[in-house]
Amino acid sequence: MLTSPHKEFHDAILAFIPKNRIYTDPLRLFAYGTDASVYRLTPKLVVDVLNEEEIIELMGVADRMRVPVTFRAAGTSLSGQAVTDSVLVRIGQGWRDWRVGEHAEKITLQPGIIGSGANKILAEFGKKIGPDPASIDSCFIGGIFANNASGMCCGTSDNSYKTVLSTRMVLSDGTLLDTADAKSRAAFARTHGHILDGLTALRNKIMSDTTLADRIRRKFKIKNTTGYSINALVDYEDPFEILQHLMVGSEGTLGFIAEVTYRTVEEAPFKASALMLLPSVKDACDLASAVATLPVSSAELMDRASLRSVEGTPGLPDGLDTLDDKVCSLLVETRASSQEELDKNIATINAAFKDVKFVRPHAFTDKPEEYSKLWLIRKGILASVGGMRPVGTSIVIEDVAFPLERLGEAATDLQDLFARHGYSVAPLFGHARDGNLHFVFWQDFGSPTEVARYAAFMDDFCKLITEKYDGSLKAEHGTGRNVAPFVELEWGAAAYSIMKSVKDLLDPKSILNPGVLMNSDPQGHIKNLKPLHPADELVDKCMECGFCESVCPSRNLTLTPRQRITAYREICRLREVAPGSKELKNLETQYDYMGNATCATDSLCRPRCPAGVDTGVFIKSLRKREAGNLSKKVANSVADHFAGTCRAISFALNSVDKLHRALGTTFMENGSRLLRCVTFNKAPLWNRDMPKGGSKLRIPEIHSANPKRVVYFPSCIARNMGPGEEHTDRRTEPEAVISVLLKGGYDVILPKNLDKLCCGMAFASKGLADAAHKKEKELEAALKEASNNGQYPVLCETSPCLLHMKQTLDPSLTLMEPIEFILEKMDGSLRFTKLPKTIALHATCSVRKMGLEGKLEKLAKMCAENVVVPDGINCCGWAGDRGFTHPELNESALKSLRMQVSTCEVGYSSSRTCQIGLSLHGGIPYYSIVFLVDEATV
Known part of the structure; x- marks a missing residue:
């Protein structure tokens, strides 16, 4: 329950930010409040802002009400810059605009663009942005700029401070300044001349103190992100240049950066x-x-x-x-x-x-x-x-x-310091x-004794760095909360006084990210520490770094992998300390939808995770544990009567298709929404790209003398889902696959009792392990017989099914996806002609996990003159059948698809269910990649 002044703040911002972007529920406050640091603060409310206008109004309200706000980009910061117990303002789904300047010598970026995304934009020009932090595939430009993040190559010459050309910033009172716009600068000089005069006065004060000025120059010759970038007061005379360079590395304590223009560097x-x-x-x-x-x-x-x-x-x-x-x-x-x-x-x-x-x-x-x-x-x-x-x-x-000349001595001292404090x-x-x-070392923050050990280490560490070497306590990770109490120790009273004056000048009410970068509490760095409560061996190694978030299909809908884990950790903690409490029940109820039901379990998070945590596998394990006896009985019954179940599904799809043709799309969409509403979202949602049922597959003729043989296992999805209304090619996927194989001179062997076979993935993804295992073993036996105990390769056109087969079936079977089979086994027997059309390409999550996305693109480029691979779409979010049962997941994951494929005639992928969602949200028909190969070959 919100209390004053946060209640008044909440009510005030409802005037310009819709309620569905203001979060006050316990689960999301806890989950969204987590960053990559060792600190835990839970915000009173979280707000997603989509544009500059919303930020300006929100900052104005915060200024009037004196409500502290903290800005959050990707939350990969390591020093507690993005946590708060007040208002957390997140960069929402906007903030993705960019402009490349003439000859790509500069690039203008909004703060919601991922660092590596900026480099992808510049790649065709042989350019990149200067900063190259290790988290560049996950962190946002806003965080890179706000922390003056650097990396392995950029040093001190190509970081944000050295490469920034101009900025659009919003100050603590909601004032907008664009340093590249003369009109904006003139208006700012009229209304906020006191800030410009104050910065000039601070510069004059430093320049009159040659000892201080020299010290600032010397300390910024090496990497330094401790405190403010007061080198701006030495390096520049123009107060606008001073201001925008002070913003670099200010960690959201001086204002909000709405746009930055960088000088690019050569790649x-x-x-x-x-x-x-x-x-x-x-x-x-x-x-x-x-x-x-x-x-x-x-x-x-x-x-x-x-x-x-x-x-x-x-x-x-x-x-x-x-x-x-x-x-x-x-x-x-x-x-x-x-x-x-x-x-x-x-x-x-x-x-x-x-x-x-x-x-x-x-x-x-x-x-x-x-x-x-x-x-x-x-x-x-x-x-x-x-x-x-x-x-x-x-x-x-x-x-x-x-200082570089003392690096060896300092490194040896650090090693001695670790040993002295027991960090082996x-x-x-x-x-x-x-x-x-x-x-890097591990630390228990749940034990007072261990916290005391950490505090003693930090005291000795800070003294060693500052007193013996006059080094930087923070070189590139930003000051944050853990070094904020030591800024004066590093810089001395004179420089620290300048920093306090900068803060007072630009944030006089101290509402921007308090406690970060400067903190008068000498114990501030050991308060609000975040213990990582044991939860499940599958996720206990999670460091909550957030590297997983940029590839998660539910990241803009409910929770990310990091947030799923941190929320589950809290649920497990409450189960121990407060079983049966209202707080626990609320979290468990919310987690059922946000944590469990809307997880695509695509496991794309695992390759991004430094500790190899697979949140998809974890959620599947939860589903397995929570699967009731009734669900298991139904699943086993379906598995035992699989052929009949498939016939029923195919019949139902054909019936609905006929109904659609008779009643029209509008009636079907409205009726489906109504049915879903009255069943409390239990009924699957029909959409206009639903396929008709499959058709009986013709068994190809076998030529006994032909040495080229392949076992083809058409997945149950491909067997029972035919074309959709959007498809001009009315063949089923198995028909297209067989056509390509026959062109390549292969005899095609179908397993016996095909109608009864399933890879088991549909059961496994729901945690129904017994039924899944039963179908896996049935398929394994059938494929061994058909392949003469592994003598012939086995092909399956549905990449998620093939991946599951690779993970569960006997490794003696040679299991292949059409992409690799065509490139490796058929390239010499097919003659490709590039088709004069522009196509879209989607690599499913399973294709990515098998490392085939590059081969998929290669194959597509052999078939079409122009191939478009949409950026930022890693998993379509269809997730088996969740595109029917939780269509909002698919919609959220593909929100940017239509715009990116607007120039394409048609799209291709490798999963029939994924293609339903891709067609629906892309606005073009999607086929299996084998249709493209069939069209482009003779």
């Missing part, structure tokens, strides 16, 4: 890497100091603990486990615009290192398949340490920076070329 297409092993950390750091003058784009240091954490990982160099305990590695990469320049770079680096004593010989490789394996070491450290940590502990990830597993790694080191 060198030629790369080579080498893993160099040195006797000690100091030796590696000394070498890193040398690379600063060489053509090296990145030099990643990894100490022995880092290497030990990834030992045994497939694909990594042999012999890592035999290295001495003090050995340290440097992973060096060089980039160039041509092969000749790359070769010259490698020669220059090798010449410079000719007298260095390495533990083992090394060599640069420019082969992507080889250097990618080397980078797996660097990328695998966090995953490995996260996977090793005890259940219930959190991962602490920190980053610091030192604490890999030290990072961007050594920039004097920037990361370390």
